[in-house]
Amino acid sequence: MLTSLIPLDDIVHSISYEPSIPHERPTTLLSHLVLPANSTTRILAPFLKQFLEYGEHPPDASRGFELCAAILFPLDPALPRRIHTANVLVDLPTPDFSMPYNVIIMTSTLLALFFGSIFNILTRRLVALKVDEPERPQVPVGSTADAAAEDPVPASAQ
16 A cells, blocks of 8 residues: 655645435535645545435446546646546446236236136035936846847956
8 A cells, every 4th residue: 555755634625525315415525635746646435335216227227327427626727627537337236127027927826826716616516416327237147148249348348
């Protein structure tokens, strides 16, 4: 880690920090820094990823969330009046948007099975029918030739 030889009070003249209000306003950090020539400055800001509400997701939720660029106002008149840094793409926890579809399909299937079963139980009548079978003629035990002529089932199958 590199440390500066210049005291921090000589670099940072003022800092204004406005915390975010979830789902309403982003965090704003405004600072007045006097940086030495040919120096490199790194500003680190820790943050917590939060879940977005269902309607707050961008159309392409897997793309992430774009963090706006910082704006620098140099005091040197030879430099441009504003310097914009690059935007940062922050990966967000991506929800599974197919889950509501799966829940609707499963719930509809269960309701259809339940309703169909109850409907069948309530509307069908269970009636016992007595089926009369035609009487078969009695064949004497010793006469297989006469029984074979009358009975369509062969004697070997009996």
